[in-house]
Amino acid sequence: MLRMAISFLPWKWQCFLCFVLLIFSCYCEGQDSSLSPMKNKEKEIIYSVIQGFVGNWWNGSYLYPDPCGMTPIEGVSCEQYDDGFWHVTAVNFGPVFDNFLMCNHDAQFPQQIFNLKHLRVLSLSSCFLSPTQNPAKLPISNWEKFSHSLESLTLRSNPGLVGTIPFGIGSLSKLQSLVLLENGLTGELPPSIGNFIKLRQLVLAGNCLVGEIPANYGRLSELLIFDASRNNLSGVLPSTLGLLDSLLKLDLSNNMLEGELPREIGRLKNLTLLDISHNKLRGGLAKTLKELVSLKHLVLSNNPIGGDLLGIRWQNFQSIEALDLSNTSLEGSVPETMATMKRLRFLDLSNNNLSGSLSRSLEKLPCLRALHVNGNNLRGRLEFSETFYMKMGMRFAAWNNANLCYIAKPRNQMPYGIKPCVQNITISEGVSTVKRSEGNYDDSFIVASLGGSSFYALCWVFTVNVVINVFLWNMLF
């Protein structure tokens, strides 16, 4: 009715009316929430929970008489449920908000919190700070009280949060995000985490966790991020990791993991980040990597992986931006197909035992900003252009390759730490003859480095002769 009536009015009036109605409705809603019926019992619970963190001096009922309405508490969110009451749905504690409440030096995890029956999000950061003066532990029991509500649990930067991850945490069947980042947690990864079939994010990094990664974590088929880096995890990687179909990021760096990279990891078609650096993995690269075609970041540095770069179809990796295989005991040559990874920005092959020469074609990678091949056994002449050396500067690292040299031209930008290729010149009896010796290489190497074509080799020798003759001519006269 009202709408019909309005539609007969001129449009300016329509706009004005809409505006008035809008303001009015906002005002009404504001009034609604200020009434915010909240059960007194729940008010007492949230007050005592916060007192548990900040200390008993905090007078919630005085400062925040209506925590879900007119006097909201920083970091506490509420929602109205079907029962007509407002309930606390989120508690975010820590220096994320402007007027955040500081945890007291003797803060403990308040048991009262389990009585917030509608809590969906619990986040505590920088709360428990001292493992010696005030170690706090996660409660062992009562987690099942959250089993139908809690979706996100974050405990971050709490060095004073020690002890194990309680097994009972496995009853949080609705959990979508579990972040236990940079705390003092010890003990093993609870297998019960494998029950969180809705989990999308599992971050356990930066604790002191030990033992193996439970095989049943393979059940987390909706997991997007798995980060257990910077712990002391050991044993082999379970092949069930290959069942984490949805996974985008897998970071297990800085642990004591050993054995081979399971072949099944190759199934993770959507994986964009794989970082298992600083572990004790062995067994070569080829089998696993060839199917991980979505990868943008592949970091396997500081593992005694061994093997070579030859068995991999590098041309399949058209998304890769950063490839770090430094200090992985690689042998053999650097295949020219590595120059087909068009998005590559960072390539680190340093501190291996790579041999052979370095293909000039790497220069053609349009995005390349850093190329590290230092500390290998590479040999031969670097044939990159001056522009390349200029663009890269120190980000082209090729030092510590005893048999690598570059062609010196006066006033050229020089690759750092590489010696120029030696060109010995002897003059005999008025007729200039040139005797070349390129460091330790013989002519057969030069031919090889020019693609095995003796025609080019001949051209090259001819050019060198001409250049050196002109040079001598200038010197003599």
Ligand SMILES: *[C@@H]1O[C@H](CO)[C@@H](O)[C@H](O)[C@H]1NC(C)=O
């Ligand atoms: C909190 O404030 C109320 C009202 O001012 C007062 O009655 C109560 O004693 C105070 N409680 C504490 C613990 O200070």
Ligand SMILES: *[C@@H]1O[C@H](CO)[C@@H](O)[C@H](O)[C@H]1NC(C)=O
């Ligand atoms: C890591 O665990 C191993 C046993 O698996 C132990 O010997 C070592 O001391 C631990 N390292 C740290 C830093 O906790």
Ligand SMILES: *[C@@H]1O[C@H](CO)[C@@H](O)[C@H](O)[C@H]1NC(C)=O
């Ligand atoms: C992989 O990513 C694609 C595109 O983003 C998506 O359609 C597909 O469902 C993902 N696969 C899995 C197993 O999550």
Ligand SMILES: *[C@@H]1O[C@H](CO)[C@@H](O)[C@H](O)[C@H]1NC(C)=O
């Ligand atoms: C190279 O990796 C090994 C582990 O394979 C590690 O022990 C060593 O410290 C690393 N070397 C450097 C220079 O980082």
Ligand SMILES: *[C@@H]1O[C@H](CO)[C@@H](O)[C@H](O)[C@H]1NC(C)=O
């Ligand atoms: C490096 O590889 C060569 C063979 O190419 C081998 O003779 C040498 O022992 C290797 N060095 C190391 C440190 O593994």
Ligand SMILES: *[C@@H]1O[C@H](CO)[C@@H](O)[C@H](O)[C@H]1NC(C)=O
């Ligand atoms: C020629 O090169 C070799 C090896 O680099 C060097 O030992 C020798 O002294 C050089 N000879 C002359 C005449 O420069």
